[in-house]
Amino acid sequence: QVQLVESGGGVVQPGRSLRLSCVASGFSFSNYAMHWVRQAPGKGLEWVAVISYDGSHKYYADSVEGRFTISRDNSKETLYLQMNSLRHDDTAVYYCARDRQSIAAAGIRMDYWGQGALVTVSS
Amino acid sequence: DIQMTQTPPSLSASVGDRVTITCRASQSISTFLNWYQQKPGKAPNLLIFAASSLQSGVPSRFSGSGSGTDFTLTISSLQPEDFATYYCQHSYIIPYTFGQGTKLEIK
Numbered sequence: 587q588v589q590l591v592e593s594g595g596g597v598v599q600p601g602r603s604l605r606l607s608c609v610a611s612g613f614s615f616s617n618y619a620m621h622w623v624r625q626a627p628g629k630g631l632e633w634v635a636v637i638s639y640d641g642s643h644k645y646y647a648d649s650v651e652g653r654f655t656i657s658r659d660n661s662k663e664t665l666y667l668q669m670n671s672l673r674h675d676d677t678a679v680y681y682c683a684r685d686r687q688s689i690a691a692a693g694i695r696m697d698y699w700g701q702g703a704l705v706t707v708s709s
Numbered sequence: 710d711i712q713m714t715q716t717p718p719s720l721s722a723s724v725g726d727r728v729t730i731t732c733r734a735s736q737s738i739s740t741f742l743n744w745y746q747q748k749p750g751k752a753p754n755l756l757i758f759a760a761s762s763l764q765s766g767v768p769s770r771f772s773g774s775g776s777g778t779d780f781t782l783t784i785s786s787l788q789p790e791d792f793a794t795y796y797c798q799h800s801y802i803i804p805y806t807f808g809q810g811t812k813l814e815i816k
């Protein structure tokens with residue numbers, strides 16, 4: 587069955603960096619686009635970033651553009667989110683999610699999600 | 710960016726009730742609209758995609774409709790497991806923004 591397992595969350599000071607990982611199993615990882623979505627405590631969902639099946643196209647929300655980098659290693663079936671210059675308002679549960687499509691075109695839909703990784707930015 | 714506005718923000722209903730949640734986009738998005746259900750402490754779950762297509766494994770009491778800017782999610786007969794928060798999300802262009810959510814509570 588499809589599984590997505592995030593790791594790498596934790597407590598980090600403002601201005602520091604953290605890298606999240608999402609290990610995929612149960613499907614052909616290299617055929618699907620992948621997303622990161624976050625949810626601040628008690629708040630709604632915020633789309634963060636998407637990467638195409640082969641890593642050639644990446645797109646970001648304005649709130650993380652220039653600070654976060656999405657990447658993937660298809661040989662390891664793993665998705666990453668490198669988060670630099672972290673701010674208090676980056677505190678959230680970060681979910682990785684599979685897109686039913688291979689590229690970030692109109693009609694994306696996130697059909698499988700991981701359990702989430704909590705990132706807390708605090709001094 | 711396209712803004713997504715859900716109404717109501719919260720809703721109280723009873724088992725067996727018919728419930729409708731509305732989502733409005735700030736510009737036309739054709740039928741590029743998804744609905745997700747999220748239970749406390751859990752990841753979201755895709756219910757409806759392309760405004761009205763039921764995701765595999767989702768009960769048929771869930772349905773979606775709409776096009777352009779106005780969309781609805783309907784639950785025809787509420788079951789105890791349906792009490793959760795529901796989010797719409799457009800899938801038209803980047804960024805793929807979500808609505809603020811509708812919390813469905815037991816009356």
